[in-house]
Amino acid sequence: MRCPQLLFTLAVTALTAVSSGVWAAGFENIIVSAETDADTTQDSFAKDTPKIFVSAELTEEVPSGSKVNISWIAVDTGGAAPPNYKIDEVNLDITSMINHVNSAMTKPNNGWPVGTYKIEFSVNGKPMESVGFTVK
Template structure:
């Protein structure tokens, strides 16, 4: 017996799966934030006098050659020292077939890091894809 409702449901599920896969197709994994450029484990908090903070992330296979990747360093809440969600710095990278990892670093301000919460946001072709937070204590 032919049931058009089942066919429509199957088509809808297939369409939604395809759409959601494409929305989250590009991304990052193994994100490591640390005081060491070659660290293998991530840190969640840093001292106000930390000289430099590094971040690295592996690209998933879905970040195509020719993509534009942006890594933004953002002060989320520094108790009024900076405006909320203030972009401190950013780096823009053009991805080639030879690149499977992205890296960035940021140097301590002259007066030290303001105590507060921060995040590093990763975007592909202008779309935010991943973020990781840390604190300065």
């Protein structure tokens, strides 16, 4: 069931690239931004931000054959949604050709509810990383 105030369009793509070298543990270079393909991360967004993007590089902790889950969670939106409400999620099957994942959330019709949010990355059902942001 979805909270009517939080109807989002989830746009997800997994970029493919040939992996090279050995990676460090976990997800690396997690970038949250109002722009696609950004080089720096943002920790705060305006209510009228059209779209929020997240990207991350996969590491050796995410081998080929893994199932990656990216969850968008409204931690505290002052009653617009229940605490720690999972807005949406995407599940990706990782192949040897994938070393980077992207996801994006589109602004709801009435704007983003003010509050705190997080994006969680899980591998094969195990939480691995999370990154938070706020909407002001």
